[in-house]
Amino acid sequence: MSFSSRRRNYLLTPHRRDGLIEWMKSMLMHSFVLDALETTGSDTFSHFEMLIDEHIEMTQNSDHHDTDSAPSRLKQLVPTVGTFHTRLPLRKAFEAYNAKYCVSKRKHVCISFNEIRHILNLAQIMALRSGPGSSGRMKDISAVESLNHSHDAEEEEDESEEESHALQRWESSPSVLVNGHGKEDENGDTIRDRPATPPPLSLGEDEGQQGGEEKEQAARTLAPQPPPSYKGPFRGPKMITFDGDQTLYSDGANFESNPQLALFLYLLLRNGVTVAVVTAAGYEYNREKYELRLSGLLAYFEEQRLPKSDCERFYLFGGECNYLLCLGSDYRLHPVREYGPGGWLNSTKYIEESPANWDDSAIKALLDISEDIFKSSIKDQKLRARFIRKKRAVGLIPKPNEQIPREALDETVLSVQTALVAHGKKSPGLTLPFCAFNGGKDAWVDVGNKRVGVQILQSYLGHPLEETLHIGDQFLNTGNDFAARDVCPCVWITSPDETTYILKSILRLAGVPLRHDNSASTASYSLDSTPDQLSSAQVGQAVGGSSSKSAMAVDFTEVNRRTSAVQLMDVYTGEMISSPTPK
Secondary structure, eight states: OOHHHHHHHHHTSGGGOOHHHHHHHHHHHHHHHTTOHHHHHHHHHHHHHHHHHHHHHHHHHSOTTOTTSOOOHHHHHOTTOOOOSSOOOHHHHHHHHHHHHOGGGOSSSOOOHHHHHHHHHHHHHHHHHTOTTTSSSOOOOOHHHHHTHHHHHHHHHHHHHHHHHHHHHHHHSOOOSBTTBOEEOTTSOEEOOOOOOOOOOOOOTTSOHHHHHHHHHHHHHHSOOOOSOOOSOOOSOSEEEEOSBTTTBOTTOOOOSOHHHHHHHHHHHHTTOEEEEEOSOOBTBOHHHHHHHTHHHHHHHHHTTOOHHHHTTEEEEETTTTEEEEEOTTSOEEEOOOSSTTOHHHHTTTSTTSGGGOOHHHHHHHHHHHHHHHHHHHHHTTOSEEEEEOSSEEEEEEOTTOOOOHHHHHHHHHHHHHHHHHHHHHOGGGOOOEEEEEOSSOEEEEESOHHHHHHHHHHHHTOOGGGEEEEESOOSTTSSSGGGGGTSOEEEOSSHHHHHHHHHHHHHHHTOOOOBOOTTSSOOBOTTSOGGGSOHHHHHHHHHSOOOTTSOOOOHHHHHHHHHHHHTBOTTTOOBOOOOOOO
């Protein structure tokens, strides 16, 4: 069997598929075969939209304890379909996406899984753009509302016109996507063509200090800087939570240098949006280790002098939902008080699955079962892996310079899930929320999950679910973002580049300006251009131009220190690795 055949067959297994997107793709296949997608595509997405609206309405009106209630038509067609927290304007999203990528013009290649995923993502951020008054919940049309129909119609017309302008901005913006979707690597996973970056600046021993200053000035000029402050209410989600690995930074890596993504996160904070990183990485309250994982982002906030009030809207939830930290005015992460006045555990004790209600014996039992399964997997599958146990997590990680096959990781995760579910049925009193997931290179079982983490943030910070958005890459049932679907709208991405593009779309739809003209310098930089797209004249001006006192100062010594420190930390355990002694 060829590798491609093996990959296709593996992707047919249920845990590697999303039922809703697969069903949508099969429905659109009929139009593609008949060469009618250009005329019927919009109507097909209108039909999807209608079925989702019906599903939302029936879910809201049904008694959750009534097992005899009839399922919605969508539930019958897609038994694995989950919860929708907002309406999805799928027709508008498809028309905007099609206007930009012309998928209906294709004659040989049908609309792909990734393209439908992008359309669903766009529909979700369009829904959240409308705000709590009209973005998500189904509206009951009462007699009183009908009396105000003419007034509502005018408001809806104004809203529609504003949304149309926002979509036009989105359609005309350059994209980081490759033909509307990603490429695939040797594992069948989606990847991105990374933008070229300028070579690192290095000074020879014979170069004078003046030349070094000129090159540093060039680097400062080419780095994206914040545009003028946006005036007006932010039309979008009020809280955005992010996965860490493969969402904000590459899997197993750190947020070291991604100025465009850092800028978009900065703009969200400046416009009143709460930003939280909800990550499986659990180093208890050793804040230095979390700071190393986010070193480049925190350095960017410090360089831009993010105000104290905005810093206090940046949170990090480690171990899925176990360790809550907040950014201080010193641009360091600080543990949030657990108990006492304002403690996050005290404040969320009413949530049944909150860590405040966990029993130590239940935690030990869950970790013991997971440890036994992991050790059995290493032995039975002859894995070149090692086992580690933390306070509230267990992990199966590869030995140095080794890899664990993804089939083996999935087998291990599904085995753990089965064992823990069976344990919960036998001992209901010892049941705790958990997350057993395939991390791509490793497998983990955490006590708690992102459903609990996001729910705690919503309660503690006062953000309703329809104003919350979770962005992550692990939405299959062996992933750790899957549970977040229960408590908030979600966007499914596959790389930090896609995260950047999603945030850019959110900001564009909200009307936040993304361009910045550096009037203090002879060179100008646009977020729609990558460094390799700058002309040689612009680069020459940047290098030869005079330095400006208002230019952003970059402490290269501090950047090098943080980068070196990151390279010496084991991201799995958080342990510092002693640097090799020179021979």
